[in-house]
Amino acid sequence: MKFSKKIRKNVAAEPESRKWLWLQLGVGVVMTVVVATLYIFDARENQAVSKSQSEHAARHGAISSGAQAVVTNGAPVGVNNTPAPGPAPEGMVWIPGGTFWMGCDACDMPDAAPSHQVAVDGFWMDMTPITNAQFEKFVKATGYNTVAERKPDPKDFPGAQAEKLVPGCAVFTPPSHEVSPDNPYAWWRYVPGASWKNPEGPGSSIKGREDHPVVHIAWEDADAYAKWAGKRLPTEAEFEFAARGGLDRKLYSWGDELKPGGKWMANIYQGSFPSKNTVEDGYGATSPVTAFPPNNFGLYDVAGNVWQWCSDWYRPDYFEKIAAQGVVKNPKGPDSGFDPQEPGVPKRVQKSGSFLCSDQYCERYLVGSRGKGAVDSGASNVGFRTVKSAL
Numbered sequence: 001m002k003f004s005k006k007i008r009k010n011v012a013a014e015p016e017s018r019k020w021l022w023l024q025l026g027v028g029v030v031m032t033v034v035v036a037t038l039y040i041f042d043a044r045e046n047q048a049v050s051k052s053q054s055e056h057a058a059r060h061g062a063i064s065s066g067a068q069a070v071v072t073n074g075a076p077v078g079v080n081n082t083p084a085p086g087p088a089p090e091g092m093v094w095i096p097g098g099t100f101w102m103g104c105d106a107c108d109m110p111d112a113a114p115s116h117q118v119a120v121d122g123f124w125m126d127m128t129p130i131t132n133a134q135f136e137k138f139v140k141a142t143g144y145n146t147v148a149e150r151k152p153d154p155k156d157f158p159g160a161q162a163e164k165l166v167p168g169c170a171v172f173t174p175p176s177h178e179v180s181p182d183n184p185y186a187w188w189r190y191v192p193g194a195s196w197k198n199p200e201g202p203g204s205s206i207k208g209r210e211d212h213p214v215v216h217i218a219w220e221d222a223d224a225y226a227k228w229a230g231k232r233l234p235t236e237a238e239f240e241f242a243a244r245g246g247l248d249r250k251l252y253s254w255g256d257e258l259k260p261g262g263k264w265m266a267n268i269y270q271g272s273f274p275s276k277n278t279v280e281d282g283y284g285a286t287s288p289v290t291a292f293p294p295n296n297f298g299l300y301d302v303a304g305n306v307w308q309w310c311s312d313w314y315r316p317d318y319f320e321k322i323a324a325q326g327v328v329k330n331p332k333g334p335d336s337g338f339d340p341q342e343p344g345v346p347k348r349v350q351k352s353g354s355f356l357c358s359d360q361y362c363e364r365y366l367v368g369s370r371g372k373g374a375v376d377s378g379a380s381n382v383g384f385r386t387v388k389s390a391l
């Protein structure tokens with residue numbers, strides 16, 4: 001089924017995994033074996049090639065002066081020369097800060113416009129999304145229980161039947177036939193027992209996926225990990241500045257071409273969403289966090305693979321408001337979240353898009369685009385990475 005570009009880009013936000021609605025709708029138990037088979041698709045050959053290219057990029061100037069410094073409206077746009085304040089914390093890279101055009105006018109996404117100038121100070125950022133292995137360390141050290149593992153409190157879900165209030169999370173379950181992309185419930189299933197360590201539900205595990213990003217992460221889970229690690233979640237502005245890698249107003253974190261030289265640069269979706277993934281990039285679900293090339297700052301997976309939580313509340317009109325204020329320094333988002341598509345459901349910003357985004361659906365791997373997520377909900381394509389302030 002063909003949809004106009006405008007409709008495709010404004011269809012229901014992905015992921016639509018809001019827990020209370022799932023519980024109202026009822027709980028579906030899926031054939032986890034079938035889904036697990038899809039998820040552990042490996043494509044070792046592709047991985048080997050990509051990894052070798054990634055390592056090459058890291059050795060040869062991944063952290064380059066990628067900035068295209070220009071002066072626009074009197075404000076210098078570009079990457080600062082601020083040196084790293086010390087040795088890099090393990091697994092992190094120094095993002096020197098600077099001034100950039102945030103957002104995207106060409107994306108045809110109202111919440112990402114207008115593009116506007118933003119300045120951010122330097123900070124450390126995780127080179128990759130947090131992996132299953134990293135999250136496991138956190139859980140072993142703290143005994144932390146993620147939101148998906150907790151029994152939903154009836155007080156939070158008025159009207160839901162008691163027997164439906166079971167721990168679980170939303171798992172991508174591709175339908176066998178073509179469906180309209182405006183009905184996410186055709187491909188999301190609330191799976192009892194699904195969580196970071198059982199990504200497709202009971203019987204599935206993270207074995208063999210230790211270097212994949214952790215998933216089924218709600219905002220407070222990400223925040224708890226960050227605090228334990230002595231870090232924090234990035235602001236939306238920090239994430240986008242870092243993802244752009246010093247490139248000025250490009251569509252993607254690597255440039256303006258989706259597939260430079262015919263090569264996939266991120267783990268996204270190919271084929272006819274959601275029923276037929278042709279897996280041209282080698283991965284039908286999550287991929288190892290260094291499977292695709294890093295950007296100019298040496299950051300992996302700033303587009304595709306998994307959505308990554310930011311600290312900002314989400315409002316679709318936020319860019320409009322701050323664009324009127326000139327160059328904004330270190331913006332931290334609005335005071336509260338509001339999504340007119342779901343008033344009353346507090347949401348925070350997510351960036352990068354996921355392995356489920358394609359040019360037919362979502363397309364939010366575009367570096368200046370924005371995602372959003374209900375704070376109490378993860379999904380099988382939602383993870384995070386952390387940052388650390390310089391001081």
Ligand SMILES: [Ca+2]
Binds near residue numbers: 268279355
């Ligand atoms: Ca893919």
